[in-house]
Amino acid sequence: MTNAAEAWPSPRATDGPDDRSAFALGLLLRRAHDRALAAVAGVLRPLGLETRHLAVLIALCDRGAMSQSALVEATGSDRATMVRVVDDLESGLLVTRGTLLADRRVRIVAVTERGHAVFDQAHRDVAPVIDGLVAHLLPGETDRLVDLLTRFVYPGRA
Known part of the structure; x- marks a missing residue:
């Protein structure tokens, strides 16, 4: 009879720094996301923003005005959440919401x-916080990490 370790x-998975299981990549990405998200949330809070607000502002500032349906697609959100987020941003005078003349x-x-x-x-406030998150990395490693993650998230992109 084989032992359990030989059967796998x-x-x-251990979800620790020495984890080399098949789950390690996902677990590390989740921890990295949580760490970065917490740091960013701390910067956004004094500005009256949450990360869900930031996702909408990123899409709008990058692509210009768009429909709420397009924002749902761009941010990976759902319609109900998007209505609340846009309501929040509109009440803070950060966005405006209108209708199309062709289709109200x-x-x-x-x-x-x-x-x-x-x-x-x-952007100005988060830069030093993110610099602090990666301060322990060697020169060039931050750029390498961003490059690897970009290629992981957008396969086929050089």
């Missing part, structure tokens, strides 16, 4: 001047 094709059922969301200013402030 890879070591069992379509709600178009656009960033305001104030929204751009808050978004730019978030």
